[in-house]
Amino acid sequence: MKFSPTLYVLLMILFASASFFIITKINQKKKQFASKYPNLSRSERLERMKQERLEFAQAKKEMRKAIKIKKQEWKEEDKRNDEIARANVLALKAEVEESKAVFEKVKAEYFADKENPELEALYLDTMKKHDRLCQKLRIEKDRISLIRRIERWSKRGGRLRRELFIKRQYYYLVTPYALLFVIFTVIPVAMSLILSFTYFNLLEFPTWVGWENYMRLFVDDKVFIIAIRNTLILAIITGPLSYLSAFVFAWLINELRPRLRAFMTLIFYAPSISGNVYLVWKLIFSSDMYGYANAFLLNYNFIDEPILWLQNPKYIIWIIMLVQLWLSLGVSFLAFIAGLQSVNRELYEAGAIDGIKNRWQELWFITLPQMKSQLMFGAVMQITSSLAIAEVATQLAGFPSIEYAGHTIITHLMDYGSLRMEMGYASSIATILFFMMIGANLLVRKVLRRVGS
Amino acid sequence: MAREKMRIDDDSLREQILSKADIKRARRQEKKLKKFGIRDESKMGKVERFFYLQQKKRRIKRKKRISRSLGGDIALFIVLALFGSFSAYPLIYTIFAAFKPLNELFIYPPRLFVQNPTLDNFTDLIMLMEESWVPFSRYFFNTIFITLAGTVGHVLIASMAAYPLAKHKFPGSKLLFALVVYSLMFAPQVTATPSYIIFSTIGLIDSPWAIIIPAFSSSLGLYLMKQFMSDIPMELIESAKIDGANEFQIYWRVVMPLVKPAWLTLIILLFQRLWNNDGGTYIYSEQLKPLSYALHQIVNAGVGRAGTASAVILIMMIVPISVFILSQTQIIETMAHSGMK
Numbered sequence: 001m002k003f004s005p006t007l008y009v010l011l012m013i014l015f016a017s018a019s020f021f022i023i024t025k026i027n028q029k030k031k032q033f034a035s036k037y038p039n040l041s042r043s044e045r046l047e048r049m050k051q052e053r054l055e056f057a058q059a060k061k062e063m064r065k066a067i068k069i070k071k072q073e074w075k076e077e078d079k080r081n082d083e084i085a086r087a088n089v090l091a092l093k094a095e096v097e098e099s100k101a102v103f104e105k106v107k108a109e110y111f112a113d114k115e116n117p118e119l120e121a122l123y124l125d126t127m128k129k130h131d132r133l134c135q136k137l138r139i140e141k142d143r144i145s146l147i148r149r150i151e152r153w154s155k156r157g158g159r160l161r162r163e164l165f166i167k168r169q170y171y172y173l174v175t176p177y178a179l180l181f182v183i184f185t186v187i188p189v190a191m192s193l194i195l196s197f198t199y200f201n202l203l204e205f206p207t208w209v210g211w212e213n214y215m216r217l218f219v220d221d222k223v224f225i226i227a228i229r230n231t232l233i234l235a236i237i238t239g240p241l242s243y244l245s246a247f248v249f250a251w252l253i254n255e256l257r258p259r260l261r262a263f264m265t266l267i268f269y270a271p272s273i274s275g276n277v278y279l280v281w282k283l284i285f286s287s288d289m290y291g292y293a294n295a296f297l298l299n300y301n302f303i304d305e306p307i308l309w310l311q312n313p314k315y316i317i318w319i320i321m322l323v324q325l326w327l328s329l330g331v332s333f334l335a336f337i338a339g340l341q342s343v344n345r346e347l348y349e350a351g352a353i354d355g356i357k358n359r360w361q362e363l364w365f366i367t368l369p370q371m372k373s374q375l376m377f378g379a380v381m382q383i384t385s386s387l388a389i390a391e392v393a394t395q396l397a398g399f400p401s402i403e404y405a406g407h408t409i410i411t412h413l414m415d416y417g418s419l420r421m422e423m424g425y426a427s428s429i430a431t432i433l434f435f436m437m438i439g440a441n442l443l444v445r446k447v448l449r450r451v452g453s
Numbered sequence: 454m455a456r457e458k459m460r461i462d463d464d465s466l467r468e469q470i471l472s473k474a475d476i477k478r479a480r481r482q483e484k485k486l487k488k489f490g491i492r493d494e495s496k497m498g499k500v501e502r503f504f505y506l507q508q509k510k511r512r513i514k515r516k517k518r519i520s521r522s523l524g525g526d527i528a529l530f531i532v533l534a535l536f537g538s539f540s541a542y543p544l545i546y547t548i549f550a551a552f553k554p555l556n557e558l559f560i561y562p563p564r565l566f567v568q569n570p571t572l573d574n575f576t577d578l579i580m581l582m583e584e585s586w587v588p589f590s591r592y593f594f595n596t597i598f599i600t601l602a603g604t605v606g607h608v609l610i611a612s613m614a615a616y617p618l619a620k621h622k623f624p625g626s627k628l629l630f631a632l633v634v635y636s637l638m639f640a641p642q643v644t645a646t647p648s649y650i651i652f653s654t655i656g657l658i659d660s661p662w663a664i665i666i667p668a669f670s671s672s673l674g675l676y677l678m679k680q681f682m683s684d685i686p687m688e689l690i691e692s693a694k695i696d697g698a699n700e701f702q703i704y705w706r707v708v709m710p711l712v713k714p715a716w717l718t719l720i721i722l723l724f725q726r727l728w729n730n731d732g733g734t735y736i737y738s739e740q741l742k743p744l745s746y747a748l749h750q751i752v753n754a755g756v757g758r759a760g761t762a763s764a765v766i767l768i769m770m771i772v773p774i775s776v777f778i779l780s781q782t783q784i785i786e787t788m789a790h791s792g793m794k
Contacts, residue, residue, distance in 0.1 A: 163624055169700035170617035170626075177614030178629055180670035185636050188644035188651065195647065202650070249536065252529050255521075262781055264533060266774075267541050273721070273777055274770040275729030276745060279752050280543045283550075283759070292546075295562045326540065331673070331722065331788075338788035359525060373792025380637055380793060388640030395749070410642045417646040418734040426646045434643045441638040 074156060085143045092137040096130075103130045189434065196428035202421055213428035224429070226404045227412040230317060231387065234408065235440075238321055239386035242328035243379060249329065250336035251363065265337060272330040278392060281323050285309040285396075313405035316397045320406055323392050328385065332378030339374030343367055372448070379444050387437050390414070409433050499689060500711065547770060550763035551575075558759050574764040581751075581761060587740045589747065596744040599661050600727040603668035608719050610669045612712065615678035616704045620690060630679065634793070636672040645734075652735060663735035668727060674719040680790040681715040682708065714783035721780060725773045744769065 033049055040048065103126050110116075110123040142148060154165030164171070196213055200206035217224050253264045271277065284292040287308040294306040309315050343366070351366050368375075390410035393399075397406030400415070409429060417426035497505060545565065550558065552570040582589030618626055648667070649658075657663040685708060693703045709716075731745035748769060752762045777784070 160624060167621070167623040170621055170623045173617050173700060173704060174614045174626075174629065177610050177670060177675065180610070180666065181629075181633070181636075181672070183651065184648060184667040184670050185644065185672070186632065188647035191647035191650070192644060202653075245536075249533075252533055255526075255529060256533075264537060265781065265785075266778060267537050269777065270544055270774055271540060273725050273773050274544070275725060275773065276748055277543060277547055277766055277770050279748075279762075279766060280547050280550075282752070284543065284546070290559050290563055292563055299562050326543070329540075331791075334785060335788045335791045338785045338791070341785065342789040359521060374788075377791045377793040384638060384640050388642055390642060410640075413642065413645065418649070423646050423650065430643045430646055434639050437639040437643070438635070 071156075078152065082144055085140055089137065089140045089144065092133070092140055096133050096137050099126075099130045099133050102126060192427040192430045192434070195424050196431045198424045198427075200423040200427075202423060206424060209424070213425050214432075216425070217428060217432070223404055223407065224409075224412055227407045227409050230404075230406070231389070231408045231410075233317060234321060234324065234389050235383075235386045238324045238328060238389070239383055242325055242386065243332070243382040245325070246329050246333040246378060246382070247336050247375070250333055250340055251367070253337065254340040255359075265334075268329045269333060272327050272333075278323050278327060279395060281319070281326075282310070282396060285319055287311060310397055311402055313403040316401060316405040320389065320393050320396060323396065324386070324389055327392065328382070330381065330385065332381040335374045335377050335381075336371070339371040340367065343370045376445060376448055379448055380441055383440050383444060384437060387433070387440065409436075499692070500707075503686065503689070503711070544770070547763055547766050550760075551767040553760065553763075555760055558763075574760040577761045578764045587742075591740055592742060592744040592747045595661060595741060596728060599664055599730065599743055600724055602661075603665040603727045604720050604723045606665065606669045607671055607674055607723050608716050611671070611674040611719060612678050612682075612709065612716065613704060615675055615682050616708050617700070618675075619679045619682035620685065620687065620708075633672045633675055637676060641667075649734065657735075659736055659738055659741065661736070661741060664727065664730055664732070668723060671723060671726075673722060677718055677722075677787055677791055678712065678715050680792070681712055681787050684790060685711055714786040717780040717783045718787040721773070721777055721784060724776060728769070728773055 030049075033045060037045055037048060106119075106123050106126045110119045113119060151165060154161050195206065197208060197210060198206035199209050199212075249268055253261050253268070256264060287294070287306060287310060289295055289298055289306045291306070291309070293309060294303075297303045298306065307315070309319060347366050347370070348362060351362060356362050356365060388410055390408055393401065393406040393408055394411055394414075399411060401407060410433070413426055413429045413433065416422045416429065542565075549565060549567045551574055552572070553567045554569060554571045554573055557564070557568055578589075617623065618630055652658050652663050657666065689707055689711075690703055693707045698706065729745050730743060731749060732742050736742055744765075748762070748765045751758050751765055754762075
């Protein structure tokens with residue numbers, strides 16, 4: 001790692017913020033003290049402060065000493081107890097083996113002659129004794145087991161430690177998910193933040209290059225500017241439009257009868273669920289006269305010769321947009337349908353009495369305020385998916401597309417990440433996209449939160 | 454009730470007392486009751502009653518709606534029909550194209566409906582399967598394996614984590630859930646590059662597990678599951694605890710049967726994602742590639758394979774759609790809980 005000026009600036013910023021933090025802390029303490037002793041003069045107060053600090057330090061020292069002594073005591077006590085328990089276990093083990101032999105013998109006798117009441121009584125008696133011994137052994141074994149030791153440790157610390165122990169079962173349940181989530185989501189995000197400041201080609205160890213990747217992105221890389229432009233056009237048009245259409249269709253469908261509603265839900269939701277069916281659009285917009293779009297236009301004499309839909313940069317982005325809109329009634333659409341169904345119906349009746357005349361008023365005054373949380377969820381899903389348009393673009397327009405007309409940030413990322421193997425550069429693209437997505441989401445959430453109030 | 458009455462009356466009596474119209478009315482009544490499913494609440498167990506009351510709430514909601522005009526209804530119908538046909542057109546086209554003979558696929562002007570339906574495309578597909586270097590059934594197997602393993606693992610792991618997050622508080626629970634909500638806000642493609650590095654260090658590259666294992670930790674599934682679980686009454690969990698169940702037993706025996714709609718939702722969401730996964734950069738051996746990849750190959754082969762391509766598209770499309778049809782009401786029930794603050 002070279003000592004570059006950017007690193008120097010970063011260190012300076014770190015140092016400045018740390019010192020600022022400390023100074024504000026000290027000022028805070030001074031103010032606290034002033035409110036505590038309002039009658040004293042400044043010098044007296046300072047002296048008092050010093051004295052108290054010293055007392056506090058002394059107390060802390062003593063406390064630490066006491067804790068050390070206590071810990072030592074505990075350690076010895078534990079050792080003693082463990083030894084006793086271990087000896088007990090050994091003794092009990094021997095006893096259990098003895099009683100087991102006796103028990104087996106009695107058992108064999110009893111099974112040979114089941115009619116004899118004396119033998120039966122003896123058998124039951126020995127069985128009871130044996131069971132009791134076994135239980136004793138189990139208890140002693142438990143006393144020296146790992147979990148008891150951890151429990152002992154948990155009792156001798158702060159509140160957090162105890163809580164962690166008591167609620168350990170929840171952690172057992174959460175751990176598999178949390179582990180995978182950290183490995184495949186949290187660490188990659190952090191890694192991409194760090195790697196974006198390096199040059200990394202998977203073979204050599206990454207070298208620190210500072211802001212160079214970002215500079216290259218915005219100054220040298222003209223394709224990236226095209227990609228950003230395309231992504232923003234696609235997102236700004238498809239995002240709100242798909243969000244609105246998801247809501248409007250959900251709302252319209254909600255007026256239908258249950259059977260018809262289920263059918264219409266299927267029709268609108270099917271495109272997003274059936275995945276690769278959007279390849280059909282490739283046939284519909286094929287550039288010869290057998291394509292449906294061309295055939296339709298030719299048939300009604302709108303055009304004289306077939307249009308090269310997917311080869312002409314003028315049309316590509318609009319076709320991608322159309323297909324994306326067709327695909328976009330996804331999870332948020334279902335959430336809206338469900339939200340509309342769970343709106344309290346009594347409110348509609350109450351509203352009708354209060355003078356609501358048509359469905360528009362009903363929508364605005366009753367339905368929308370009740371669906372706020374679903375609207376929020378839908379917005380998050382829709383923003384994320386509209387900023388991440390890539391697969392449709394690569395499948396329809398090819399990769400790379402003609403004059404980069406279907407090039408989005410994600411296809412640019414794939415280009416550098418998995419074809420050219422410039423991992424550092426790809427990470428800087430990913431970082432920019434990451435902040436764009438999170439920023440757009442937080443912004444929209446803030447706006448939506450304000451709408452109802 | 455109506456049924457009991459009819460059973461008690463013997464046939465001759467019924468003929469005398471009840472006219473045909475009466476019987477019809479009684480049958481209709483019976484059907485309605487059956488549909489509504491009114492049962493005795495006091496005889497039910499706790500779990501059953503919880504479900505029953507939820508169902509009842511949902512059913513009772515369906516009342517006639519007020520403040521509607523006829524013109525509005527007609528406009529609504531027209532709009533829905535228009536956009537519905539736009540949405541359904543490519544799907545219908547696919548279904549018909551799969552049964553078109555080659556001369557009908559390239560006819561001018563092209564027709565939507567098929568004139569002489571054949572199964573030629575499917576037989577061609579089978580022929581292609583036998584000829585190709587990697588047997589086609591291998592692609593099928595890969596996709597089915599990835600989808601099944603990923604979905605089952607995801608439902609288990611996500612619901613296991615969702616239960617304590619929804620019903621209990623413990624240090625770190627809020628942080629984990631906040632991270633999950635934030636991860637909903639960016640697309641998984643963002644982390645593609647570092648993920649590749651992580652996979653190659655773990656040694657998962659070029660194996661189906663590179664797609665299956667990350668699918669386990671999909672955040673949307675956990676989010677929906679958690680939101681759905683937070684509506685389970687706490688008394689159920691507490692009574693199970695008093696009966697001596699540990700947390701895993703509560704999760705498996707009490708909570709899991711209650712959240713069946715949520716599992717179905719997770720299944721459909723992940724199913725569709727994995728079913729259409731084409732392996733991307735993580736799998737490069739030909740014999741490990743999933744079906745979606747083969748489909749892209751066939752579609753890109755151009756005119757000659759147009760019929761076969763539509764046959765494959767039809768197969769790829771039908772599976773997720775039929776899963777959705779089977780579980781639609783349950784999924785919508787889950788989505789009612791999806792709200793975000």
